[in-house]
Amino acid sequence: MSTTQRTSAVPNVTLNDGHSIPQLGFGVFQIDPAETAEAVSTALEVGYRHIDTAEMYRNERGVGQAVRASGVDRAEVFITSKLNNGHHRPDDARRAFETTLSELGFDYVDLFLIHWPLPTLYGGDFVSTWKTLEEFRADGRARSIGVSNFQVEHLQRLASSSDHQPAVNQIELHPYLLNEQVRAYGEARDIATEAWSPIAQGAVLGEPVITAIAERLEKSPAQVVLRWHIQRGNIVFPKSTTPARIKENIELFDFQLDADDVTRITALDKGEVGRTGPHPDKFAHIPA
Numbered sequence: 001m002s003t004t005q006r007t008s009a010v011p012n013v014t015l016n017d018g019h020s021i022p023q024l025g026f027g028v029f030q031i032d033p034a035e036t037a038e039a040v041s042t043a044l045e046v047g048y049r050h051i052d053t054a055e056m057y058r059n060e061r062g063v064g065q066a067v068r069a070s071g072v073d074r075a076e077v078f079i080t081s082k083l084n085n086g087h088h089r090p091d092d093a094r095r096a097f098e099t100t101l102s103e104l105g106f107d108y109v110d111l112f113l114i115h116w117p118l119p120t121l122y123g124g125d126f127v128s129t130w131k132t133l134e135e136f137r138a139d140g141r142a143r144s145i146g147v148s149n150f151q152v153e154h155l156q157r158l159a160s161s162s163d164h165q166p167a168v169n170q171i172e173l174h175p176y177l178l179n180e181q182v183r184a185y186g187e188a189r190d191i192a193t194e195a196w197s198p199i200a201q202g203a204v205l206g207e208p209v210i211t212a213i214a215e216r217l218e219k220s221p222a223q224v225v226l227r228w229h230i231q232r233g234n235i236v237f238p239k240s241t242t243p244a245r246i247k248e249n250i251e252l253f254d255f256q257l258d259a260d261d262v263t264r265i266t267a268l269d270k271g272e273v274g275r276t277g278p279h280p281d282k283f284a285h286i287p288a
């Protein structure tokens with residue numbers, strides 16, 4: 001497509017398995033399946049080359065459709081999906097992964113994650129689920145594998161029971177919830193941190209510290225927060241169905257926050273009070 005424009009300004013992060021992931025992508029949680037292809041098409045047109053979906057979002061099909069319609073090579077787009085909570089047993093995980101590939105319409109994903117550790121379900125056994133994802137990596141249908149919402153103790157259990165560490169851990173992380181223990185554990189062990197709900201679904205955007213920096217830099221509050229993530233090394237994929245915001249959220253590479261800005265945004269952390277989603281130790285929801 002002629003309007004397709006590559007935004008080479010998005011840096012790549014090298015994962016512990018040698019693969020590269022664009023540090024900024026596009027998230028599709030809570031995008032209606034019927035509207036997903038359109039939103040992803042807009043994202044691809046303005047330069048995104050990394051899409052974050054999940055079986056749970058029921059919109060993998062729209063992601064695949066948009067990529068095929070875009071004229072962008074499949075190899076140029078980094079696609080992540082995630083195993084749904086009802087499919088942790090190895091045979092279920094194998095079937096679910098095949099469904100993911102067929103919904104996307106591709107023969108591989110770039111990254112496949114265990115969506116939630118669910119330590120109170122399946123007898124607390126996420127290790128055999130992890131070993132099943134290792135099969136997908138070994139046969140090439142998942143280029144990289146990782147986890148989401150894993151706490152330090154969950155990562156430690158994987159470290160003691162498997163030769164392969166997750167390439168990423170995707171966790172809730174934004175200025176109101178730094179999730180620092182989990183992030184620091186990942187940093188120390190070369191597990192890349194992906195920050196979900198990077199702008200806390202909009203909740204941080206009216207924060208005076210952030211709006212003041214935005215005014216000074218003539219950027220939007222969302223751009224300031226996303227830039228803060230980028231400078232801290234997090235991988236992010238903001239969600240929007242608003243074309244102007246989709247474009248705005250990738251325009252992060254022509255300005256910088258100074259050290260004081262970064263420190264002041266980092267100081268907004270509220271700890272557990274800042275968490276917007278469920279706590280991973282307790283979350284046990286299996287979607288219908």
Ligand code: NDP
Nearest residue numbers: 027028029052196197198199200201222238239240241242
């Ligand atoms: P985000 O923090 O990305 O916020 C999305 C919300 O912010 C939407 O309401 C959107 O509105 C609004 N918004 C987006 N851009 C702007 C902007 N520039 N200015 C003002 N408002 C804006 O929340 P998500 O929860 O969607 O997180 C992002 C991604 O993280 C998800 O899509 C998903 O891929 C992943 N995720 C993973 C989870 C996990 O358990 N692994 C859990 C949650 C998310 P609008 O669309 O109307 O423009």
